[in-house]
Amino acid sequence: MQDFDSLKNMWQQPTKSGEVNKEILNSITNTKTTKMKLQKPQLHGAIALTITAILIACLALFGNFNFIHWYTYGGMVLICMICLVQAGFMYATYKKIKAIDDTVEPSAHLQQWEAYYDLRKKQNRWNMPVYYVLLNVAMAIYMIEIFTGRPVVNVLIFIGVYAAWMLFAYFYLGRKNLRREDNRLQGIIDELRGIVGQLNAEENKA
Amino acid sequence: MNQQDEFTRLYNEYGEGIKKLCLGYTGDAVLAQDLLQETFIAVWNNMQQFRADAKWSTWIYRIAVNTCLTHLRKKTATMVDIENTSLAMLPDEINTKEQEVQLLYKCISQLPETERVIITLVLEDKPYEEIASITGITEANLRVKIHRIKKQLTQIYNSHAGL
Structure with a gap:
């Protein structure tokens, strides 16, 4: 029969974990934590949208398209602005995740994740629909002049392919990503809530 | 001392203890290694924010505890294996010190989450004040x-060790 002190002696036996080496230091830069996995898509999305906006702006300025109507350029400007606003929004989300402090007490750590999760839930409700509607309105304005005088069949084929891609991106890709993020966050929150529940239960018992 | 030297010192000083905490928490060597790495990534990323009025030990262990707690999801599946398989496969008689330690890790991982963290810190001989702070x-x-x-x-261990 072992008593607790015997278990403690057993626990305190030295292990073969060894000293820090280059491999471990390299792994610090290569390993992705849960937080990083949430941050990465936001940062990459922000960068991609900024690059898109810059490319469209360059096309509008130096593309020599010689559009007749001002609103065609207006459509391009709108697309740039929508991309930049969305990029700013994604960057702000990235900063919010980054700001979650891993060094505070577990209950405070949970509260930060909860606050972030609540914010994301609110954002997810309006951000994607608003982004897609505005982007497509801007695209429609841009396309008016492009489609003018073109064969109806070609226009219909283009609109069909474009609409199919947008619907796929919105209803499949977009929702899949949101669901994945939602599940990941909800998992963290639910189980951290359980932990805090354990802590609180003990506090109440004592 | 630059950041890398300081980090190396911290890893050498606390790495073993944190690894044990992760092992006790998960009862799984592979997952514990992942958690150890995640903990030290967070240590590396937050080192600049460390204030001298706190203790390195408290600060690092708190990061480790938060890291363990946010990994519950992955661990749940492993727990089933530990309970249903690993312990069942252990020999009736514990022969070596290494097996005893492994059994101890498995027994700790059967406790509720917060209790695993607390008992691991007790086994590490952390003062109560520091455990409270962590x-x-x-x-x-x-x-x-x-x-x-x-x-x-003690009861869980003795029942599994057949003592």
Whole structure:
């Protein structure tokens, strides 16, 4: 029969974990934590949208398209602005995740994740629909002049392919990503809530 | 001392203890290694924010506890294996010290999450004041809790070791 002190002696036996080496230091830069996995898509999305906006702006300025109507350029400007606003929004989300402090007490750590999760839930409700509607309105304005005088069949084929891609991106890709993020966050929150529940239960018992 | 030297010192000083905490928490060597790495990534990323009025030990262990707690999801599946398979496969008689330690890790991983963290810190001989600071539980409540967990862990261990 072992008593607790015997278990403690057993626990305190030295292990073969060894000293820090280059491999471990390299792994610090290569390993992705849960937080990083949430941050990465936001940062990459922000960068991609900024690059898109810059490319469209360059096309509008130096593309020599010689559009007749001002609103065609207006459509391009709108697309740039929508991309930049969305990029700013994604960057702000990235900063919010980054700001979650891993060094505070577990209950405070949970509260930060909860606050972030609540914010994301609110954002997810309006951000994607608003982004897609505005982007497509801007695209429609841009396309008016492009489609003018073109064969109806070609226009219909283009609109069909474009609409199919947008619907796929919105209803499949977009929702899949949101669901994945939602599940990941909800998992963290639910189980951290359980932990805090354990802590609180003990506090109440004592 | 630059950041890398400081980090190396911290890893050498606390790496083993954190690894044990992760092993006790998960009961799984591979997952514990992942958690150890995640903990030290967070240590590396937050080192600049460390204030000298706190203790490195408290600060690092708190990061480790938060890292363990946010990895519950992955661990749940492993827990089923531990309970249903690993312990069942252990020999009736524990022959070597290494097996004894492995059994101890498995037994700790059967406790509720917060209790795993607390008992691991007790086994590491952390003062109650520091454990309270790491977990955010008041010292008075911690004493009551620790007394109960010690008893519980000893019972689990003895029942599995067949003693």
